[in-house]
Amino acid sequence: MTTSSLTYDQAGVDYDKIDPLKIAAQRAAAATATQLAGHGFTEVRASRGESAYVVDVGPFYLASIVECLGSKALVADEMARLTGKSYYAGIAQDTIAMAVNDLITVGATPLVVQAYWGAGGSDWFGDAQRAQALVEGWQRACETCGVAWGGGETPALAGIVEAGRIDLAASCTGLINPKQRLSVGDKLGAGDAIVLLASSGIHANGVSLARKLVERLPQGWLTPIDAQGTTYGDALLAPTTLYSPVTEALWKAGIAPHYCANITGHGWRKLLRHPGHFTYRITQVPPVPPVLEFIAKHAGHDAQEAYSTFNMGAGFALFVAAEQAERAAEVARTQGIEAWVAGRVEVGDKQLLIEPLGLRYGDDALQLR
């Protein structure tokens, strides 16, 4: 087993090629905002660059998003081949989580999910067990989030999607109602507390690297990662936590987060997402899920790299008024999700300080806008 460090670039995603398109698309998209005036509406400008797009339609705000799963289905396919089990119920939850967990960051209540299941050919749908797992998992995740599954698309895309594979995405529409639930950044301030919500594992970000790592493992996907013999593949496939039950329960408890960050790609650097200049001081770190500890060890990542790539046990961050922080964590726990009052927002240079680990990420660590 080699001990050289495995980076994200080696895992095959080259952001230098994608970023110019992303920037061009963002500019073109921003230019279309004026179209809403023709209907008597306006965009919430601060939502550009946030995780969901928000339009003011009068009595409430409308939020919408489309998100894809990424490459986690490839792990499910490998594990199905090795174990004979179907992992697609979990994969369905992962896909919905990608959309819902982003949508709620702006204060929205998710209402409708649409399914996009692009298969590599009609044959994909011929495996009844797998198809049924996808349907059942999708329904269950919708029920957990209190959303209606509106419909969707199940195209057979031979020649575009690879044979035997499926490209999964979800769109989600929600309302910010009442309008004071809107959280697009203007409410965040020094003195706010940072409440971290537990992740269930890798979720669906950093999976390309996790897949690449398999080549280094003598037993591959079936390598045990703990004393109980949980395999690497099974651990990776733990479904992503759905956080909308927490944000809905918070509102019912009278707590409106000042800001939220869904901790996905770029790991904890997502805590720097807000455009303002603040220091984010973390004084307590959650326990690291065994699968992420395992990856860090075998990929040769130090803590600096691991926390900038993976969620490391914190899948979602709530920024709330300091006096509501403990109560917010309790509300999360009533929804079955562990939570920690993990730090605070301070006046200072834009940086993230993870004190227990002696880590610092500066202003240049995250370039999203």
Place this chain on the structure above:
Amino acid sequence: MTTSSLTYDQAGVDYDKIDPLKIAAQRAAAATATQLAGHGFTEVRASRGESAYVVDVGPFYLASIVECLGSKALVADEMARLTGKSYYAGIAQDTIAMAVNDLITVGATPLVVQAYWGAGGSDWFGDAQRAQALVEGWQRACETCGVAWGGGETPALAGIVEAGRIDLAASCTGLINPKQRLSVGDKLGAGDAIVLLASSGIHANGVSLARKLVERLPQGWLTPIDAQGTTYGDALLAPTTLYSPVTEALWKAGIAPHYCANITGHGWRKLLRHPGHFTYRITQVPPVPPVLEFIAKHAGHDAQEAYSTFNMGAGFALFVAAEQAERAAEVARTQGIEAWVAGRVEVGDKQLLIEPLGLRYGDDALQLR
């Protein structure tokens, strides 16, 4: 050149494999409608089985959808290889048309489009000309439809999407406002007129068959289809007509369609979409776009098969009060889209009669629900 008929099954889409999953998904989706009650909302039940999903959120209805392009991008890729041109501005319009033209059938004003561009790897985005065409075409189509481009996803999906290919989809969210614009079927009645709106060509449905046909053409994609030397590939790549400017102009002109059908897969059988029992009598057929005439001829389709597969010159159908029919067609023409008062809805067996061609499609011709 063989003269045997080329059917859709031969083109590689096997609905027998997809349909059981679709039915299971539709049932599971319908079961989630009760989730909306927790937010004080209800679904518009009649929208299940229609082209977009509708929720009653109080002051207005919320409509949403996700739709994919299908395989038309493969035609663009082939033609780019042969001509050096980029066709992705048109492909962008096609993708948005798939979503917007469905959304407006329920009476919705489209407000926000989200882009889903799943590439076979980072390399796809490295072709700056092609990427720029996609961005510009997407922006222009949004502007034509008066929608804001909210954002989207540009994942690199090596191992899922084929290298060098892209899986394109769009989600669209809109409002039905005021609520009397809702058209989910209850307003359709005997005596209503059928107004057909012109298509620009194949749009993005029936493309698998059109691609398969290339094997039969001695000059392939570059086969001329008319006296001007327009190639088969160029003709296929005419961007799909965007119909939302028509439906918006109709509303401003005081015309609320009783029902709408987006004529996509299954061709004119989509005129049988409404769940009620009516006879649809067509007394005038629009001119057939040369590319569709060409396909019918070379695929060996008779009129019965051609009209049940392709739009044959009619991309969208409006069902309006008879006394508003001529005015509706005029409104469409002011938006640059040719229109014909082509027939009427009658009491009778559920069937579509295309009288000028002597065609009949019965109750069993379209199974969507």
